[in-house]
Amino acid sequence: MISASTTYGLLAEFTTAEALLAAASQSREAGYRRMDSYSPFPVEGLAEAMGLTRNRIPVVVFLGALLGGGCGYFMQWYSNVIDYPIDVGGRPFHSWPMFIPITFELTILGAAFAAVFGMLGLNGLPRPYHPVFAVPGFEHATRDRFFLCIQANDPQFDSERTREFLQTLGPVKITSVSL
Amino acid sequence: MSIGSAPRIHTGRLRNLAAVIGLVSLVGCFGLALRWPTTFYPAYLVAYLFWAGIAIGCIMLLMLHYLVGGEWGLVLRRPMEAGAMTILPMAILFIPIGLGLTHLYPWADLSVVHANEALRRKSGYLNPTSFQIRSAGYLAFWIIAALLLNRWSSDPDRTDDSRPTIWLERLSGPGLVFCFLAATFAMIDWVMSLEPEWASTIYGVMLIVGHGLAAFAMMTAVAAFLVQSGPLRGVVSRETLADCGNLLLAFVMLWAYMAFAQFMIIWSGNLAEEIPWYVRRSRGGWQWIATTLIVFHFFAPFVILLFHEAKRRPGVLIAVAGTVVALHFVDVCWLTLPARFEPRSSHIPWDQVGMALVAAAAVGGVFIATFADRLGRRPLYPARVAAINTVARHPGTHGGTRR
Amino acid sequence: MAADANIGREQSGPPVLSPGHSFATITDKISAIVLTRPYQRGWILGFAIAFLLTNVLFVSVAYLFMRGVGIWGVNVPVMWGFAIVNFVWWIGIGHAGTLISAILLLLKQEWRTSINRFAEAMTLFAVACAGMFPLIHLGRWWLFYWLFPYPNTMDLWPQWRSPLVWDAFAVSTYATVSLLFWYMGLIPDVATLRDRARGRLGRYFYGFLAMGWRGSARHWHRYQTAYLLMAALATPLVVSVHTIVSWDFAVAIVPGWHSTIFPPYFVAGAIYSGFAMVLTLIIPLRYFYGLGDFITMRHLENMAKILLATGLLVCYGYLMEAFMAWYGDNRFDRFQILRERPRGDYAPLYWLLIVSNCLVVQALWFPAMRRRVVVLWLISLTVNLGMWLERFVIVVVSLHKDYMPSRWRMYFPTAWDYATLFGSVGLFLALLFLFVRFLPAISMAEMRELVHEAEPVGHGGDSR
Amino acid sequence: MPQIFHPAMNTVARLTVFGAAFGVVGTIVLFYEYSRSPFQTEVNVVREQPVQFSHEHHSGQLGIDCRYCHTTVENGPFANIPPTHTCMSCHSQIWADSPMLKPVRDSLASGEPLRWERVHDLPDFAYFEHGIHIQKGVGCASCHGRVDEMPLTWKAEPLTMEWCLDCHRHPETHLRPRSEIFNMEYSLPEREQNMVGKRLVREYGVQSGYYLTNCTVCHR
CATH class of the missing domain: 1.20.5 (Single alpha-helices involved in coiled-coils or other helix-helix interfaces)
Structure with a gap:
């Protein structure tokens, strides 16, 4: 009845975080890889249950901090020592103690930009349109319901068998998401 | 887990060894004091400040723990209590400083005071009698605090009476306020007045944070060692260790913050009555000590403790915390010894540093003997079942959670 | 909370969230403030008053731009009048939000959850008010961008050795990072509002803000790490900002300013005034919107304790300043701190400051006082006043008697000074009213997490 | 949904x-x-003048020395604009009836000076002494460009602060012998210029780039 080419996936709805957690880990054990879960708050261990262990955010933030701080110090050193040394109050041109505050601020700024925009970028946001939004009742994903979606592009996906499998996890209901 | 299962350790050998080393070094100190008093007394002051600072730091950290809570306090409580108790022998070891005032402080020399108008003005505050009365007061206050902290804390292990814990919390608020004030003025009297013409408003806080950092680092190292070597393995979770690591990081940053705040303001002001303090400490070899402090007292621990895994490994924690403690000794040397340093003489008084190490062995022997004795007397953590559950309960995944 | 025997006590104390709430009730109750009962009479009245005051600000700033800073009471030598007093006051208030959000998050203090959003918004608006003052205080305000490095035809760079330039960087970084942190926290919540809004306009508005957030586990995974890291970054940042503000004073060698305790003591003062402002605002908010379930006595009591702790630190700063003024060898410092402040031209203000910052707050030692909401509110107002006076004393009293008696001069604020100050309060309140109206004042996602953590059995009979 | x-x-x-x-x-x-850009700096932008005076004709083709009209360039702080009399010293004889020169004759008759539009106008907060630059070996063309090739006068250089600093930082790259100041065509290959420049810096007692870029050199 539904073909894989017009289907995004199958969406199972649960009422508790524990049920979703169990469903996610069982799906992974059953061999499904391309899936996602949706919850109104971060459920502890859910990402791990889905097989997500890598998180590049810390590296991105570290690089952002390095870039911000490095540029900050270089900017002050270059402009005060190389480009236009001006004697102010007899202080050395390379007044390193006085370069620290701005270096520090720019380190934080660089890291914060990296954290927020890195998070958005890696998450593929902004993405105002997404197939799952069309599912009736999905608005509860930001209120009190928990969803597991097995995507149609999973090699193991088969609309009938996957539906049966999801049925065994005890969802409230299962909806097919069309592209 | 029951009350009886909280592990104990046998510290008798360590206690005896430390006591022997301490006593032998004390005899050596006695000889040095007779032979080279002017060189020796500042060196003894360094050693005394280092160890007494850790004792005072333990008292204040304990009170802080009763005020804000946190799992770190459960793990560190027994070591901190043992550390606090060392203030008793420290009070006795203060006697040499009281005897050697004239070798230490310019204001203790009447002829100097008469010649100096500024010193005459403050002679009501800076004179041997009031110095000794004040010092006795600080020490008495800390001793009472240490005794109460130990006494009330030991009870919950034996009884279900929760009143001592409430007393501890009631004590800690005002206790911390007065302890902070006492420590501030102790640092002003004992260290800042080595250069009596110089004053800095942040000085007390800066030194207290330094001592607190050293105390916290030493107790963290002890706890991490107990985890690594066995008694606390499996009881203290990785996350609790990481809490200690994070607090150590915070303390290191706080220390650097205080030191930099004072440096920045005095360096930029460059006033004749302020800047000599830094001039003395940045010439004739002392600048390398200062650089060492920046790199190993701040930068290296800071970077290592940023790493997620490093804070969770007892071995790394021991190394980092141990470095911090060792560098704290260097810091105390840097703060204290250049006080009479003539910038043009262009060398660090290595003989004095050597004497400081002997004195540190003497005071440290007594400190460690007391510490080991106290630590061996009681179970290694306050073994209320509910409490220990909170330490051991949290699984590793709990780490990065928003709560 | 951890001290072992405390666990028993914690249960008997007020909880961080009243019992009986589920994911749905929390979501509904909080989003209802925005979606279903937006324009209540109280809101309209409050916003109208705030808006009026905001217009006072607009008028006085417009007049300032026409006539210049001569309309204020500033003179030589008191060149930093109300503008800088207000700046430091506002930026100090702007510290509590980040402190609550970031530091308490790092310390794993659950009670922060229901107040952090509001406190962050307060931070943003306070920083906006603060940032305005140095800007309009510039004689030629239209050249403010000279503070930032850009490739100009003069080949000139900002003077990196000046704390005023550090300040420009610190305040703008702080504003940016607070905005990012606040917005990041808002994303899941505006997604909730998007899904619950009934009108088309609301859906679009919140839909744009939510950027397509759908609560995916992958997204949460990165989101949480990023949020925690933001907290870790914001904590030293918040300390650095007021430290740099303190350097604006302390790096100069003006007696009364050049004191090494300034950095930590300014930071403590900032947190002190910030928490006072949070209490001042959140007590009425809690009352009028019926948020007693989320902002419980536990929150108020904890904030009262922080108020007391930071208040004591501030007093320690005063004590050290006074002691070192006597102990140290700088006679100008001695004159300034030991004579001018307590016995000089502005002595009544100094003593009022001591009473409101040091004496009144001691009442919070007593649990009975901490639990009396009205008393707490009055104390918070007193502290707000006291911290404003503190900045006045530091700025004006230190400046008005220069080294040379020929340059001694009193400073009297004009009507325009007062208009700008009260106008900025209006702007702050107006922005807060708009925030409460259009955005969720309590983080729903985090509250759901709190409910989730309270639910499962096995937490030792935890009744939350 | x-x-x-x-x-x-x-x-x-x-x-x-x-x-x-x-x-x-x-x-x-x-x-x-x-x-x-020229929008801001007015480089290469011709200014409307009361009389269409051509430097190309007078200086380039006729070979009149700069100092014939701008008499104070060498010693004064300000390179003067000639009074009407200077123009009329020739133009009472040649082109005496030219309609183009009517404003000049009117000016002479009424005693009201011509209102030339300044092409090189520094802001008032920049202190500029013309004479010292000539004395230390800065050629006319260095700042004013090839005036002898300008039919109508325009700015050849932006006169921004960074442009000033460019020379104040490295005077040796621009200095020439005093004898060549008014030579519009003078130029040396870079290496030779540096050599000559360094010698001139010593000879003429030009201060180092560090002192020449002090704020108070130009903003007094």
């Missing part, structure tokens, strides 16, 4: 993000370019 946004909004959103990033960079670049 129905979709709120059209699928195309995903693309729009991404474009907006990129647009914002490029917008910020673009604004900075635009600002940079604008402040150095």
Whole structure:
């Protein structure tokens, strides 16, 4: 009845975080890889249950901090020592103690930009349109319901068998998401 | 887990060894004091400040723990209590400083005071009698605090009476306020007045944070060692260790913050009555000590403790915390010894540093003997079942959670 | 909370969230403030008053731009009048939000959850008010961008050795990072509002803000790490900002300013005034919107304790300043701190400051006082006043008697000074009213997490 | 729940993000370019003058020395604009009836000076002494360009502070012997210029770049 080419996936709805957690880990054990879960708050261990262990955010933030701080110090050193040394109050041109505050601020700024925009970028946001939004009742994903979606592009996906499998996890209901 | 299962350790050998080393070094100190008093007394002051600072730091950290809570306090409580108790022998070891005032402080020399108008003005505050009365007061206050902290804390292990814990919390608020004030003025009297013409408003806080950092680092190292070597393995979770690591990081940053705040303001002001303090400490070899402090007292621990895994490994924690403690000794040397340093003489008084190490062995022997004795007397953590559950309960995944 | 025997006590104390709430009730109750009962009479009245005051600000700033800073009471030598007093006051208030959000998050203090959003918004608006003052205080305000490095035809760079330039960087970084942190926290919540809004306009508005957030586990995974890291970054940042503000004073060698305790003591003062402002605002908010379930006595009591702790630190700063003024060898410092402040031209203000910052707050030692909401509110107002006076004393009293008696001069604020100050309060309140109206004042996602953590059995009979 | 946004909004959103990033960079670049463009600096822009005077004709073709009209260039702080009398010393004889020169004759008759539009106008907060520059070996053409090739006068250089500093930092790259000051065609290959320049710096007692870039050199 539904073909894989017009289907995004199958969406199972649960009422508790524990049920979703169990469903996610069982799906992974059953061999499904391309899936996602949706919850109104971060459920502890859910990402791990889905097989997500890598998180590049810390590296991105570290690089952002390095870039911000490095540029900050270089900017002050270059402009005060190389480009236009001006004697102010007899202080050395390379007044390193006085370069620290701005270096520090720019380190934080660089890291914060990296954290927020890195998070958005890696998450593929902004993405105002997404197939799952069309599912009736999905608005509860930001209120009190928990969803597991097995995507149609999973090699193991088969609309009938996957539906049966999801049925065994005890969802409230299962909806097919069309592209 | 029951009350009886909280592990104990046998510290008798360590206690005896430390006591022997301490006593032998004390005899050596006695000889040095007779032979080279002017060189020796500042060196003894360094050693005394280092160890007494850790004792005072333990008292204040304990009170802080009763005020804000946190799992770190459960793990560190027994070591901190043992550390606090060392203030008793420290009070006795203060006697040499009281005897050697004239070798230490310019204001203790009447002829100097008469010649100096500024010193005459403050002679009501800076004179041997009031110095000794004040010092006795600080020490008495800390001793009472240490005794109460130990006494009330030991009870919950034996009884279900929760009143001592409430007393501890009631004590800690005002206790911390007065302890902070006492420590501030102790640092002003004992260290800042080595250069009596110089004053800095942040000085007390800066030194207290330094001592607190050293105390916290030493107790963290002890706890991490107990985890690594066995008694606390499996009881203290990785996350609790990481809490200690994070607090150590915070303390290191706080220390650097205080030191930099004072440096920045005095360096930029460059006033004749302020800047000599830094001039003395940045010439004739002392600048390398200062650089060492920046790199190993701040930068290296800071970077290592940023790493997620490093804070969770007892071995790394021991190394980092141990470095911090060792560098704290260097810091105390840097703060204290250049006080009479003539910038043009262009060398660090290595003989004095050597004497400081002997004195540190003497005071440290007594400190460690007391510490080991106290630590061996009681179970290694306050073994209320509910409490220990909170330490051991949290699984590793709990780490990065928003709560 | 951890001290072992405390666990028993914690249960008997007020909880961080009243019992009986589920994911749905929390979501509904909080989003209802925005979606279903937006324009209540109280809101309209409050916003109208705030808006009026905001217009006072607009008028006085417009007049300032026409006539210049001569309309204020500033003179030589008191060149930093109300503008800088207000700046430091506002930026100090702007510290509590980040402190609550970031530091308490790092310390794993659950009670922060229901107040952090509001406190962050307060931070943003306070920083906006603060940032305005140095800007309009510039004689030629239209050249403010000279503070930032850009490739100009003069080949000139900002003077990196000046704390005023550090300040420009610190305040703008702080504003940016607070905005990012606040917005990041808002994303899941505006997604909730998007899904619950009934009108088309609301859906679009919140839909744009939510950027397509759908609560995916992958997204949460990165989101949480990023949020925690933001907290870790914001904590030293918040300390650095007021430290740099303190350097604006302390790096100069003006007696009364050049004191090494300034950095930590300014930071403590900032947190002190910030928490006072949070209490001042959140007590009425809690009352009028019926948020007693989320902002419980536990929150108020904890904030009262922080108020007391930071208040004591501030007093320690005063004590050290006074002691070192006597102990140290700088006679100008001695004159300034030991004579001018307590016995000089502005002595009544100094003593009022001591009473409101040091004496009144001691009442919070007593649990009975901490639990009396009205008393707490009055104390918070007193502290707000006291911290404003503190900045006045530091700025004006230190400046008005220069080294040379020929340059001694009193400073009297004009009507325009007062208009700008009260106008900025209006702007702050107006922005807060708009925030409460259009955005969720309590983080729903985090509250759901709190409910989730309270639910499962096995937490030792935890009744939350 | 129905979709709120059209699928195309995903693309729009991404474009907006990129647009914002490029917008910020673009604004900075635009600002940079604008402040150095003739819109701002008036380089190569001819000013409307009361009389269409050609330096190309007078100086280039006829070979009149600069100092014939600008008498104070060598010693005064200000390179003067000649009074009407200077013009009339020739133009009472040649082109005496030219309609183009009517304003000059009117000026002489009424005693009201011609209101020339200054082409090189430094801001009042910049202190500039013309004579010292000539004395230390700065040629006319270095700042004013090939005036002898300008039919109508325009600015050859932007006269921005960074342009001033360029020479104040490295005077040796621009100095020439005093004998060549008024030589419009003078130029040396770079290596030779540096050699000669360094010698002249010593000979003429020119201060080092460090002192020449002190604020108070120009802003007194």
